[in-house]
Amino acid sequence: MASGVAIQQHARHFSGSQSADEFTLNPLLNLLTNTLVLHQTIPYLPISSLLNLAATSPSFHDLLLRRTPGVFRHLDLTRVKTAQFEIDGGIDHGGEVWRNVQVDENLTEDDFYSGPLRGIIQSIRRRDILHHVQTLVLDGLSVTAEFCNDILVDPTLRVRILSIRDVKNLNERKLMQSLRYVCRSTRPDDTPRLKGLYVFGARDAPDLTASSPTGQNGTARASSNISIGWNHKSQHALKESFRAEGDDWYHRRGRIIGRHITDGWAETLLDCREMIRFDAVLCTGPRHQNSPAFGKVPVMSGGTAPGVDSPWGVATFALGGCASCGSSPEGFTEYGDSPAEQLPLLAPVPLHSSTIKAATCPNPNSGSGTGKETHKFIPRCLECIRERYCFSCDQWWCESCYQVPSRQELSAQHVHIVDQTDGLLDHELAALEPPNVKVRKGYCLNCHPQSTERRPGIRNPFPP
Ligand SMILES: [Zn+2]
Ligand SMILES: [Zn+2]
Ligand SMILES: [Zn+2]
Structure with missing residues (x-):
C-alpha cells in the first residue's frame, strides 16, 4: 500500500537521530501537509483533537496553528464533554458545571445556564482561535439567549452560521428580540455578521462513536483522535448518503418542522429576511400578506375561528403541487428561480464551507432527476392546509381548485x-x-x- 511505502521512506529519512515518536508521527504529518487532505479531514476533528495534535510537536503546531488558515473555521462543540449541562436526572456533574461559573450572590440565570459554554468559549478565545470560527454548532447544549446575543453583537467574532437546534434553556422571545435588533434598519454597515441560523429543525442524529479515549500519551492520543475523526467522517458520509435520497423541503413531503413554533418567529423571519437565513421559511399560503397570491383568491380559514388569522406564518409543511392543478395560487418556491431570501437552510450544516450558498443548495443528485424543476416545493403552515391536505397520502387541493366547506x-x-x-x-x-x-x-x-x-x-x- 502507498502508506506503507511512505512509512518506509520516512524510516530511511528519519533513521538515526529522530525519536520513535517523530518517526511514528511524520507519516501523519506528511499526509496532513497535503492541503486537500488537511481541509477534508479537519472539519471532522473535535477541537480538542486539533489542539492535542498541535501540541505533539513543533511541526504540527506550525502546520495547524500558524501556516494553515481555516483550521478552526468549523467549530462543533456538541461532542465536548465540558459543554454539557447536566443538572437533573440524579447525575452530579456539579464540578464540571460549576467549574467555569463564577459562583457568587450576583450569579444570574444566564451565568448559571450558559456557564459551561462560556467557559469553553473563553478558553478558545484565550488561544486566539475564536475569531477564526465561521460556523459554530451548539446543537443540544445549554444555550441562553444572552449567549446568542453576545455571538451576534461581538465585533471581534465572525460567526456566519450558527446552529442551535434542540438546545436547552433558550428564551426564544429574547433571541427573537436580539435577531430583530441586529437586523434593524439603522444597523452599522457589514452587520449582522451572522448569515444563517439553524434553530427550527432537529439536530443531526448523535454519532455512535465513543468519546475520545483518555490516559494515553500525546502521540497515541493524536493518532487515535485522527482515527475517531475518520470514523466521524464516514458517519457524516452516511448522513450525506441519506441526504442523497432527498433534502428536507425540496424532496420530502409532509411535516418538516416537528416542534412548536413560538409566537413571534414569523415576524422575526420577515424582519431578518434580507440578512439572516433560517432552516425554515415563511408560509406562502394566500391567507398571508407575504404571499404572491394574497388577495387574489378567495380564502376560507379552513375551520379557524375568526380573528386568529396571522398576517404571517412559519411554514412547517412542504407540499408538492395541488392534486387538481399541479401547482398552487402562489406557485412553487424553486431553487435557482425564487429570490434567495426565500430559500431555507438545509441540514446537515455544511462542513466544508461556511457560506449561505452551500447551506441552501439542494443535493443536485436528489429528486426525480429531471433537472432543476425537481428542486421545488410549496411551504405551508398547518392552518393553510387544514382540511386541504391528506396526512396519509400527502395529496392536497389548493384554494383555486377547492373551497373547504364551512x-x-x-x-x-x-x-x-x-x-x-x-x-x-x-x-x-x-x-x-x-x-x-x-x-x-x-x-x-x-x-x-x-x-x-x-x-x-x-x-x-x-x-x-
Ligand atoms: Zn389547484
Ligand atoms: Zn400559512
Ligand atoms: Zn389520502
Whole structure:
C-alpha cells in the first residue's frame, strides 16, 4: 500500500537521530501537509483533537496553528464533554458545571445556564482561535439567549452560521428580540455578521462513536483522535448518503418542522429576511400578506375561528403541487428561480464551507432527476392546509381548485349523517358525504378510515 511505502521512506529519512515518536508521527504529518487532505479531514476533528495534535510537536503546531488558515473555521462543540449541562436526572456533574461559573450572590440565570459554554468559549478565545470560527454548532447544549446575543453583537467574532437546534434553556422571545435588533434598519454597515441560523429543525442524529479515549500519551492520543475523526467522517458520509435520497423541503413531503413554533418567529423571519437565513421559511399560503397570491383568491380559514388569522406564518409543511392543478395560487418556491431570501437552510450544516450558498443548495443528485424543476416545493403552515391536505397520502387541493366547506356546513352534514347511519352499508354512507368534499378530518376520501371501518371512535384523528 502507498502508506506503507511512505512509512518506509520516512524510516530511511528519519533513521538515526529522530525519536520513535517523530518517526511514528511524520507519516501523519506528511499526509496532513497535503492541503486537500488537511481541509477534508479537519472539519471532522473535535477541537480538542486539533489542539492535542498541535501540541505533539513543533511541526504540527506550525502546520495547524500558524501556516494553515481555516483550521478552526468549523467549530462543533456538541461532542465536548465540558459543554454539557447536566443538572437533573440524579447525575452530579456539579464540578464540571460549576467549574467555569463564577459562583457568587450576583450569579444570574444566564451565568448559571450558559456557564459551561462560556467557559469553553473563553478558553478558545484565550488561544486566539475564536475569531477564526465561521460556523459554530451548539446543537443540544445549554444555550441562553444572552449567549446568542453576545455571538451576534461581538465585533471581534465572525460567526456566519450558527446552529442551535434542540438546545436547552433558550428564551426564544429574547433571541427573537436580539435577531430583530441586529437586523434593524439603522444597523452599522457589514452587520449582522451572522448569515444563517439553524434553530427550527432537529439536530443531526448523535454519532455512535465513543468519546475520545483518555490516559494515553500525546502521540497515541493524536493518532487515535485522527482515527475517531475518520470514523466521524464516514458517519457524516452516511448522513450525506441519506441526504442523497432527498433534502428536507425540496424532496420530502409532509411535516418538516416537528416542534412548536413560538409566537413571534414569523415576524422575526420577515424582519431578518434580507440578512439572516433560517432552516425554515415563511408560509406562502394566500391567507398571508407575504404571499404572491394574497388577495387574489378567495380564502376560507379552513375551520379557524375568526380573528386568529396571522398576517404571517412559519411554514412547517412542504407540499408538492395541488392534486387538481399541479401547482398552487402562489406557485412553487424553486431553487435557482425564487429570490434567495426565500430559500431555507438545509441540514446537515455544511462542513466544508461556511457560506449561505452551500447551506441552501439542494443535493443536485436528489429528486426525480429531471433537472432543476425537481428542486421545488410549496411551504405551508398547518392552518393553510387544514382540511386541504391528506396526512396519509400527502395529496392536497389548493384554494383555486377547492373551497373547504364551512364549519357550519360540515356540522350540519355531520348531524345529517349520524341521523341516518343505522343499517346503512359503507358505499351508502359514502354517498351521504357532500359531493365536493376532498378531505375530512385530515384524510382524503380514499384514505379516510371510514372506507375500511366506520366507527364513531375512529372518525376524528385530527380534531379541529
Ligand atoms: Zn389547484
Ligand atoms: Zn400559512
Ligand atoms: Zn389520502
